[in-house]
Amino acid sequence: MSEISIVGVRKQFSNGSNALDDVNLRIEDGQFAVLVGPSGCGKTTLLRIIAGLEKPTSGVVKIGDQDVTQLSPGDRDVAMVFQNYALYPHMTVAENIRFGLEVRKLPRDEITRRTLEAAKMLGLSDYLDRKPKQLSGGQRQRVAMGRAIVRRPLAFLMDEPLSNLDAQLRVSMRAELARLRTQMPTTTVYVTHDQVEAMTLGDQVAVLRDGVLQQNASPEELFERPANVFVATFIGSPSMNVVQATVRGGQVRAGELSIQLPPVIAARVEGREVIMGIRPGDLLDARQADPALPRIEVTCDVVEYLGTEANVLFSLDARQGEGGFSGEDEDSEHSTGRARLTARVGRASGIRPGDRVPLAVDVERLYFFDAQTHLTIRSPGRPALV
Amino acid sequence: MNRRRQRWRRLWPYGFAGPAIVAIGFTFLYPLVQVIRYSFYTGSAGDQIYVGTANYSFVFNDPTFRISLFNNLKLLATVPVMTALALLIALMLNDQIRGWRQYRAIVFLPFILPAAAVGITFSFLLERNGGINTLLSDVGLGFLAQDWLGSPHLATPSIGAVIIWQQLGFGVVVFSAALLGLPAETVEAAQIDGASWWKIQRRIVIPQIRGIIEFFVTLEAITVLSQVFTYVYVLTAGGPADSSSVLEYYIWTNGFAQGSTGIASAVAVLMLGMASVLIVIYMRLHTRNVEM
Numbered sequence: 191m192s193e194i195s196i197v198g199v200r201k202q203f204s205n206g207s208n209a210l211d212d213v214n215l216r217i218e219d220g221q222f223a224v225l226v227g228p229s230g231c232g233k234t235t236l237l238r239i240i241a242g243l244e245k246p247t248s249g250v251v252k253i254g255d256q257d258v259t260q261l262s263p264g265d266r267d268v269a270m271v272f273q274n275y276a277l278y279p280h281m282t283v284a285e286n287i288r289f290g291l292e293v294r295k296l297p298r299d300e301i302t303r304r305t306l307e308a309a310k311m312l313g314l315s316d317y318l319d320r321k322p323k324q325l326s327g328g329q330r331q332r333v334a335m336g337r338a339i340v341r342r343p344l345a346f347l348m349d350e351p352l353s354n355l356d357a358q359l360r361v362s363m364r365a366e367l368a369r370l371r372t373q374m375p376t377t378t379v380y381v382t383h384d385q386v387e388a389m390t391l392g393d394q395v396a397v398l399r400d401g402v403l404q405q406n407a408s409p410e411e412l413f414e415r416p417a418n419v420f421v422a423t424f425i426g427s428p429s430m431n432v433v434q435a436t437v438r439g440g441q442v443r444a445g446e447l448s449i450q451l452p453p454v455i456a457a458r459v460e461g462r463e464v465i466m467g468i469r470p471g472d473l474l475d476a477r478q479a480d481p482a483l484p485r486i487e488v489t490c491d492v493v494e495y496l497g498t499e500a501n502v503l504f505s506l507d508a509r510q511g512e513g514g515f516s517g518e519d520e521d522s523e524h525s526t527g528r529a530r531l532t533a534r535v536g537r538a539s540g541i542r543p544g545d546r547v548p549l550a551v552d553v554e555r556l557y558f559f560d561a562q563t564h565l566t567i568r569s570p571g572r573p574a575l576v
Numbered sequence: 577m578n579r580r581r582q583r584w585r586r587l588w589p590y591g592f593a594g595p596a597i598v599a600i601g602f603t604f605l606y607p608l609v610q611v612i613r614y615s616f617y618t619g620s621a622g623d624q625i626y627v628g629t630a631n632y633s634f635v636f637n638d639p640t641f642r643i644s645l646f647n648n649l650k651l652l653a654t655v656p657v658m659t660a661l662a663l664l665i666a667l668m669l670n671d672q673i674r675g676w677r678q679y680r681a682i683v684f685l686p687f688i689l690p691a692a693a694v695g696i697t698f699s700f701l702l703e704r705n706g707g708i709n710t711l712l713s714d715v716g717l718g719f720l721a722q723d724w725l726g727s728p729h730l731a732t733p734s735i736g737a738v739i740i741w742q743q744l745g746f747g748v749v750v751f752s753a754a755l756l757g758l759p760a761e762t763v764e765a766a767q768i769d770g771a772s773w774w775k776i777q778r779r780i781v782i783p784q785i786r787g788i789i790e791f792f793v794t795l796e797a798i799t800v801l802s803q804v805f806t807y808v809y810v811l812t813a814g815g816p817a818d819s820s821s822v823l824e825y826y827i828w829t830n831g832f833a834q835g836s837t838g839i840a841s842a843v844a845v846l847m848l849g850m851a852s853v854l855i856v857i858y859m860r861l862h863t864r865n866v867e868m
């Protein structure tokens with residue numbers, strides 16, 4: 191049994207920065223857990239605390255039934271794949287892979303057998319005598335994986351292992367990881383920036399923000415029923431649209447916008463200040479949508495052509511929803527005083543910048559968040575959370 | 577016309593390099609050639625007689641030369657000692673990065689002191705009634721007190737100890753700088769792999785700074801072969817009875833004290849040969865490393 195429990199972990203660095211704040215997380219035996227969150231939110235710190243490379247300021251880390259908080263990294267029986275691979279530059283591929291076993295004094299023939307087996311599994315058999323600098327990025331990445339899997343540890347810890355690869359290689363290594371997983375169902379904690387990696391690989395995905403755990407759930411749950419505005423806007427691409435709104439008499443109003451809500455939905459939010467959210471895919475091209483849905487008409491600012499679909503960017507005379515993940519351009523939204531939104535339409539819609547575009551709002555798919563706490567009031571398919 | 581211009585273009589750069597080449601020729605090559613030439617002559621400037629290899633056979637048959645050469649070789653033994661010590665200190669400082677600059681200043685201090693000052697200080701400390709013997713008897717270890725510089729067996733080892741003391745800081749700084757340049761991740765990866773502190777140093781850290789270690793060893797080997805005159809001169813003046821003489825000191829006594837330029841030059845040529853061998857060995861090691 192090698193589930194990982196993180197109980198009340200805090201981390202304050204000596205320079206005073208609070209990297210983690212009371213994180214509680216449990217990863218069941220054999221689960222693949224993904225840690226996501228914006229840059230600097232504490233993902234690497236949490237992973238290093240699990241590995242033992244960093245001591246938490248307070249809190250407990252358990253692996254299996256054992257409290258490992260005070261154990262040194264070598265005694266925790268975990269394997270880590272570093273973002274820059276951290277291969278031993280003076281050793282060959284084979285020596286890199288063997289090192290962890292040699293240190294643990296396994297019998298020689300066992301070491302050789304496992305090394306060859308791991309190399310074969312990762313397609314490295316032809317490169318065993320090369321030095322790391324004679325390998326391509328993808329091959330180095332696989333050596334780093336090999337070094338981890340050969341150990342057969344209680345858990346794998348991976349810090350953005352694919353982020354140094356180009357887009358195509360990343361896709362194929364992602365598939366490779368998924369394949370390895372079926373062969374070695376070992377408890378894994380995987381840190382990434384990449385939502386697609388998070389959603390495709392994770393059995394469970396934990397979203398961190400400024401050192402605070404926002405939600406830990408399955409990818410579907412996270413997408414369909416985000417706990418708050420931040421998770422809602424962080425998960426999904428393009429980001430969910432959020433605007434500040436009020437609900438009066440079954441109507442939700444956001445600036446110039448006004449939409450009639452079905453009574454069951456309105457009942458939960460009537461009379462409240464809310465943040466209203468809708469995913470770009472739920473703003474439909476009105477010419478093809480169900481005529482019963484409420485419409486809005488907007489002016490297209492930018493069209494992002496993506497091949498099978500296109501993103502239509504537009505702005506509304508409404509306030510941008512607060513508390514969302516806004517990437518880099520946090521200030522610019524506030525300065526214009528207009529909320530910026532995105533609709534995802536079919537590529538055949540033929541919309542051009544400057545066009546007036548009629549959009550249909552899939553009201554069943556509207557999200558509502560409390561304007562103060564930013565917590566979810568209502569998600570589609572689950573009427574009430576708050 | 578065109579061709580002439582082309583030739584001019586090719587020669588043009590040498591015009592710029594010319595002054596430097598001439599300067600190097602005068603400051604480096606000219607003395608070198610002169611030393612080699614003098615080694616085949618006897619007598620002093622103006623009144624020289626060609627003697628073939630007589631200077632060389634003289635020194636090879638001179639017991640003082642042999643003692644001096646042997647002492648230089650004995651001093652070579654300080655190189656592994658100072659390298660190992662410097663490496664060990666650097667590795668320990670490396671794990672204590674915070675505030676390591678203060679430590680570095682302390683270990684580096686001896687290196688920036690003039691060798692003559694170091695020599696004089698130690699000659700007081702190592703005297704029969706000097707600081708070290710006094711300290712030994714004060715702590716009840718008086719039976720260990722020795723005539724450090726006055727005994728033929730101890731004089732050269734004592735000089736070696738002073739050299740180690742002075743060069744150590746240089747090694748620590750060189751190695752610390754190399755260690756700071758290493759990525760922290762390889763050490764962390766080895767920690768997670770379960771390697772002990774010592775094993776990490778031996779198998780992960782030291783191999784990564786091997787090039788610097790080889791460089792330091794070569795440099796120090798050349799130093800103890802050809803740059804220890806000051807220590808010997810100040811600490812023992814080659815004594816007692818030439819027992820702690822070194823090649824440089826031998827050159828000095830013959831060339832300057834006794835005016836035998838030819839003999840001094842012959843020894844200088846031999847020393848140059850030894851240093852060249854060391855440099856060739858180093859270059860071999862180095863190119864092999866680069867190929868790896």
Ligand SMILES: Nc1ncnc2c1ncn2[C@@H]1O[C@H](COP(=O)(O)OP(=O)(O)OP(=O)(O)O)[C@@H](O)[C@H]1O
Pocket residue numbers: 203204205207208209227228229230231232233234235236383
């Ligand atoms: N050794 C350290 N000393 C002081 N502050 C640190 C240290 N390491 C990290 N931090 C701070 O802790 C916070 C979390 O850092 P961390 O590296 O865990 O972020 P991250 O989520 O991994 O980011 P990224 O996605 O950019 O890798 C950051 O604000 C960072 O500046």
Ligand SMILES: [Mg+2]
Pocket residue numbers: 233234235
């Ligand atoms: Mg990170």
